[in-house]
Structure formats: C-alpha cells, structure tokens
Amino acid sequence: MRDRYGEFQQRNAEIIAIAPDTLEHAQAYFRQNDIPFPCLADPDRRVFRVYDVKSAMISLGQRPGLFVIDGAGAVRFAYLGFQPWEITTVDETLKQLDLPYRLARAMLRMAPFTRYPGGIAMLVLPQIIDMPWQKPRIAVLEVSGAIGAQVRGPEMVRTIKALREDERVQAVVVEIDSPGGSASVSDAIFRALQKLSAKKPTVAFIGNAGLSGGYLIACGAQKIVALPTSLVGSIGVIFTRPVVEELMQKVGVRMVTTHEGKLKAMFQPWKEPTPEEQAKVQALTEEYYEWFVNSVATSRNLTVEKVREIATGEMYSAAKGKDIGLVDELGDFERATDLAKELAKMAEEPRLQWVRPRRPLLERLMARTSASMAQALLGAVEASVTPRIDFR
Amino acid sequence: MPVDSETVPVGAEAPDFTLTAIDGREVSLSSYRGRPVVLVFLRGFG
Numbered sequence: 001m002r003d004r005y006g007e008f009q010q011r012n013a014e015i016i017a018i019a020p021d022t023l024e025h026a027q028a029y030f031r032q033n034d035i036p037f038p039c040l041a042d043p044d045r046r047v048f049r050v051y052d053v054k055s056a057m058i059s060l061g062q063r064p065g066l067f068v069i070d071g072a073g074a075v076r077f078a079y080l081g082f083q084p085w086e087i088t089t090v091d092e093t094l095k096q097l098d099l100p101y102r103l104a105r106a107m108l109r110m111a112p113f114t115r116y117p118g119g120i121a122m123l124v125l126p127q128i129i130d131m132p133w134q135k136p137r138i139a140v141l142e143v144s145g146a147i148g149a150q151v152r153g154p155e156m157v158r159t160i161k162a163l164r165e166d167e168r169v170q171a172v173v174v175e176i177d178s179p180g181g182s183a184s185v186s187d188a189i190f191r192a193l194q195k196l197s198a199k200k201p202t203v204a205f206i207g208n209a210g211l212s213g214g215y216l217i218a219c220g221a222q223k224i225v226a227l228p229t230s231l232v233g234s235i236g237v238i239f240t241r242p243v244v245e246e247l248m249q250k251v252g253v254r255m256v257t258t259h260e261g262k263l264k265a266m267f268q269p270w271k272e273p274t275p276e277e278q279a280k281v282q283a284l285t286e287e288y289y290e291w292f293v294n295s296v297a298t299s300r301n302l303t304v305e306k307v308r309e310i311a312t313g314e315m316y317s318a319a320k321g322k323d324i325g326l327v328d329e330l331g332d333f334e335r336a337t338d339l340a341k342e343l344a345k346m347a348e349e350p351r352l353q354w355v356r357p358r359r360p361l362l363e364r365l366m367a368r369t370s371a372s373m374a375q376a377l378l379g380a381v382e383a384s385v386t387p388r389i390d391f392r
Numbered sequence: 393m394p395v396d397s398e399t400v401p402v403g404a405e406a407p408d409f410t411l412t413a414i415d416g417r418e419v420s421l422s423s424y425r426g427r428p429v430v431l432v433f434l435r436g437f438g
Contacts, residue, residue, distance in 0.1 A: 040411035065433035
C-alpha cells in the first residue's frame with residue numbers, strides 16, 4: 001500500500017492508518033518505514049471497537065480490518081478478516097474505490113432508457129445480472145408520411161446507420177405507411193436500408209400504404225410483409241410543376257428573366273415549356289423511372305421486364321402484390337416481428353424497441369400542433385411551387 | 393472467511409472519530425468529507 005500510494009492519490013482518496021498502539025510506537029514505525037500516508041494512534045482501541053475490528057475471538061493481536069468510505073461518509077466496502085493473515089489486496093481496494101465511478105458512468109450510458117431509483121443495491125446490479133437494456137431486441141423503425149416532408153432523409157439515414165451499429169439490435173422491422181415522395185430522399189433511405197440488410201435481418205411491414213417511394217423503401221428490407229388490404233406498388237415517376245403563365249397575363253404581370261445557359265429557364269413557372277424543354281424533362285423522368293425499375297427488380301429478385309410490366313404507376317392491393325412478387329407474405333404486424341425473429345434466429349421472445357429519428361430542435365421546441373401546421377403549410381407551398389421529381 | 397462488520401455494515405454512515413496523528417495533529421474522519429477514505433486498521437507493530 002505504501003508503494004502504491006500514488007494510485008490512491010490519483011483517485012483523490014486518502015489512506016488513514018489506525019494503529020492499536022501508542023503514538024510513540026506508531027511514530028517510530030512510520031518514520032522508519034517512510035510511510036507517506038497519515039497514521040493515527042489509538043492506544044486504547046476505541047475506534048477499533050466502534051468499527052467492530054477488535055475481536056475477542058482472536059487472541060493474537062487484532063484482526064485485519066479495512067473500510068472504504070466514500071466522499072459522502074458512507075461505508076462502501078468493509079473487509080474484516082478472522083485471522084491476522086486474511087488481508088485484502090491493494091488491487092481489490094482500488095477496485096472498490098473505482099466502483100462508484102464505474103457505476104456512475106454506467107448510469108450515464110443507460111440514462112436515455114430509464115431512470116432507476118437510487119440505492120446501492122440497485123446500482124450494483126448491472127455488474128451481476130443481464131439487465132433489460134442490455135438484452136437483444138428487435139428495433140421497429142417507423143416510416144410514416146410523405147417522404148421528404150415528414151420522413152426526412154438525413155435523420156432517417158443516421159438512425160438506420162445507428163441501428164446497423166448497435167450490437168443489441170438483432171433485427172429491424174421497418175413499419176411503412178407512406179404514399180411516396182421525394183425521389184432522392186427515398187433513394188437515400190433505400191440505400192441505408194440495403195446496407196443494414198447486408199448486416200442484419202430486416203423486414204418491411206406495410207400496414208396501410210407502401211406506394212412509390214414508400215414501396216422503394218420497403219424494397220431495402222430483406223422481406224416484405226403487408227396487410228392484405230394495404231396498398232403497394234405505384235412504381236413510377238411523376239414530374240409536376242405549375243405553370244401560371246395565363247394567370248400572370250390576366251393580372252397583367254410580365255416576368256423578365258435573364259439567364260445564361262440555354263435551358264436555365266426551363267423550370268420557370270410563368271411560362272409554357274418549349275418542346276425542347278418538355279423533351280428534356282421527359283428524358284429526365286425516364287432516367288429516374290429506369291433506375292426505379294432496376295432497383296425494384298434487383299432487390300425483389302424479379303426480371304427488369306417483369307417489373308416494367310408491373311410498373312405502370314398503378315397501385316395494387318397487397319394480395320395482388322403478393323401474386324406478382326411485390327410482397328413476400330400477407331400478414332399483420334405481429335407476423336412481421338415473428339418473421340424478423342425467425343430470420344435472426346432469436347431463441348426467446350424478443351423485446352421490441354420503437355425507434356424514431358430525432359426531430360429537428362425547432363420542431364421539438366414548438367408545440368406539436370403549430371409545428372406540424374407550419375410543416376404542412378411549408379410542404380404544400382414547396383410541393384406546388386418547386387419542380388420536383390417524385391416517386392409517388 | 394472475512395466477515396462484514398457488525399457495527400458498521402456496508403451502506404451505513406462511517407462513525408466519526410478524532411485521534412492524534414503521528415505528526416501531532418488531531419485528525420477527524422469527518423474532515424475528509426468530499427473525498428474517499430481507505431481506513432486501514434493496523435495489527436500493531438510487534
């Protein structure tokens with residue numbers, strides 16, 4: 001203990017020795033042995049008695065005693081040997097000193113899950129038994145609403161990546177209810193899911209609508225389970241933009257645009273597209289369509305021809321979707337989690353953990369209603385004014 | 393087998409005391425509040 005005093009000091013801990021002897025004897029011993037920590041003399045063994053260290057059962061000297069007392073004055077660890085040679089090691093003592101700090105760190109890690117009542121007994125538990133927050137689980141990720149507006153790309157991609165890396169998550173069920181939306185956001189989520197599927201079993205569950213971009217996202221999972229009455233498909237690309245040329249003429253507004261680049265003005269809402277511009281947009285739309293068809297074909301294990309046949313932009317009932325290969329199984333949400341459990345080869349009944357991407361700060365600060373109203377308004381404005389390519 | 397202290401079990405507040413240190417100071421356990429203390433009961437110097 002003398003030679004490793006530094007390790008105690010590092011922990012801001014003090015060692016106090018109590019000698020059952022006179023001050024003179026203790027002084028002589030400590031000085032002779034150059035012991036750095038304080039020693040208190042207790043010639044009449046008053047403190048020994050208080051701490052139950054002095055035992056009548058041992059005739060030969062004192063029994064060994066060591067207590068670890070925390071900063072709040074509570075005893076964290078007590079060691080009393082029956083025989084003089086039963087002493088605790090320095091390593092054990094240091095471990096005991098570290099214990100509260102280790103537990104504090106463990107508490108911080110589990111803080112997002114739950115708060116536990118205080119008390120030492122509760123705090124020691126994580127080291128002894130397998131606690132619920134460490135148990136394997138199936139994560140359930142909700143993809144609900146218009147893609148791009150309600151289902152945000154970057155947040156979704158980050159969440160999916162986190163699920164991929166979380167060792168406790170053994171399988172993921174993606175619960176989809178979406179009419180589609182932004183092509184690029186659908187694409188980003190689809191790719192993130194593909195990467196997740198390469199590492200862990202994934203099941204998409206379509207409970208109401210998995211259409212267009214929403215269906216593409218479902219294709220990122222290994223299996224698709226859908227309620228028989230839900231809608232799937234609508235594989236196609238739509239390019240919309242308002243043209244307000246006539247309106248502008250009616251109210252007598254003339255827009256003057258200055259642009260460099262022959263087709264730079266092709267998306268301006270106040271003029272009819274020229275045949276050349278229309279052809280360009282058509283080509284762009286076709287390119288996206290081909291990519292969509294190919295993605296579905298590859299992930300559903302269908303031929304490109306077959307998918308092109310299906311991909312008329314029409315929606316199918318899930319029952320029909322199963323016949324044509326868009327859906328693997330008809331069933332409810334429970335069937336989807338059971339399938340995930342089977343694929344992950346989980347022995348016991350899995351815990352389900354619902355996962356939701358973190359919303360942006362502004363939205364979390366604002367009340368639910370005002371935020372979603374603002375969001376809806378913004379979405380509507382954006383949808384009607386800016387030209388976009390959508391899978392919907 | 394080592395045993396628990398009957399008078400000072402784990403979780404209890406450590407009883408305070410004041411003793412004279414070898415450098416002559418009067419030292420109380422309570423003066424160390426705020427930092428951990430390892431209390432070592434020596435077996436004597438014999």
